[in-house]
Amino acid sequence: MASGLLDPEFLIGASLADNRFKLVAKIGAGSMAIVYRAFDHRLETEVVVKVPKKQKLQDPGLMERFRRESRLLVQLQHPHIVRILDVGLHGNVPYVVMQYLSGGCLLDRMQGKTGQLTALRPDSVRTWLLEVAKALDFAHQQKVVHRDVKPANILFDEAGNAFLGDFGLTKMMHGEPNDDAADETAAGFVVGTPNFVAPEIVLGAEYDGRADQYSLAISVYNTLIGAPPMLGKTPSATMVNQTRKILPLLNEVRKSVPMATSIALAKALNKKPGDRFSTCVEFAEAVIAGLTATGESDSSSSTASASTSSAVAPALKDSSTKGVDSTAKTRASATSTNAARDNATREKRRRKAAEVDDDSMQMPALRGRVSKAVSPGVIHCPQCRKVLNLRKEHAGRTGRCVQCKTRLRIAANLGTLTTIDDAGWASDSGVSSSASSATDLIIGEKVFGFKFSKQAIMGLAIGLIVVVIVCTALLVSQWTKPDVEKKEQEILQKYQNREG
DSSP: OOTTOOOTTOOTTOEETTTTEEEEEEEEEOSSEEEEEEEETTTTEEEEEEEEOGGGGGOTTHHHHHHHHHHHHHHOOOTTBOOEEEEEEETTEEEEEEEOOTTOBHHHHHHTTTOSOOOOOGGGGGGTHHHHHHHHHHHHHTTOOOSOOOGGGEEEOTTOOEEEOOTTHHHHHHOOOOTTOOSTTSTTSSOSOTTTOOHHHHTTOOOOHHHHHHHHHHHHHHHHHTSOTTOOSSHHHHHHHHHHOOOOOHHHHOTTSOHHHHHHHHHHTOSSGGGSOSSHHHHHHHHHHHHHHHHHTTSSOHHHHHHHHHHHHHHHHTTOSTTSOTHHHHHHHHHHHTTTTTHHHHHHHHHHHTTSOTTOOOOOOSTTOEEEOSBTTEEEOTTTOOEEEOOGGGTTOEEEETTTOOEEEEOTTSOEEEEOOHHHHHHHHTSOHHHHHHTOEEETOEETTEEOOHHHHHHHHHHHHHHHHHHHHHHHHHHHHHHHHHHHHHHHHHHHHHHO
């Protein structure tokens, strides 16, 4: 640093705001800010002070953004947003003073005592998701987008109440993308954290509060698998993943996560903002509704099962839009209307699933495995990965893979194949297994665009063998013909010599 300028890395012991706040310890540092614990002499309590890192102080627009944004941050008051107590300038270093929360952050809960990231129980989202979603929707109503929602910014007080921190710091440190400066030095080139940033922000497109919804959904997915799901080899690769990579339904990765919760996450993680939920609270309620329905259906009471099935239906209603497998809604609706009748089947499956550790990471059972189209009309079998071609007449029907014979349900938009078992499909749909199987297609059993039965294929194969044999005989006869003609010439010559 130049002579007379303070280094934000070494401020322990400094007093800010006319000696009101004294910095006592450095408690963390991120990509853009340093975090100090301080003591507020006026309120006689601990607080947190954040200052920009040294390289950020060289940004000529930082001070103006700090002055403009800090006024908005002080006014952003919500029960689940970390309170901004004061802002100011200490020498050449701007600072933000926030309330101190002793319960740590969501990332701390994932790390535990070992320091290694571990997956949290699915039910853990109840303790924070809805509160954080309410905080985000409140900010969005004030025309403020967080842009850096992640587990490290979801904090807890000593009573376990959840708060969202670092509101506005991303915008304050980086600014908005400049349309007139498309190079990498433009303000806003690095926005948010690559592991959690929404694709529209990466692409420099217009964005709104639904970008925070995407980051919130990534955070949920992260906590339930114990690792950032979009992580690439480099930060740039990670951001490319945000724009292109389609995550599998969470219950494919972790069996104990309910289907309804997985569908809600898939909708919020849609690459197109318009295909997500309209608000963060709607997303949070859909996720929690899925968990609630699963928890209540563990009861052997048919009444409880019927009530919980109806509880999950509203969450699935909004989850069946473009980009999410609409057949999941159909299955959930069928289950809701027939819940009392098939409760015994559900209980049997529950007892079978209970034999496996609820928190273990396992591939899902055969039923419910989903494969998405790699291109229009081309899709892999979810079980054996054979490439299958779909046509319009396949839409919404059931079929079997020509190779592994796995029973499959074809989405109405031909976008997905979902594995189903005969007994489970018959139970959910209210029809007998034999009756439903009779309408199955044989997916992939076609030649030159025509469908053939097994008998026809066998006959065609025999015919081809006969043709090959005949062709081989003709070729052999052609090869041996010169030798026969030569022998005939030799015999004729001998006869002529004898006559002469």
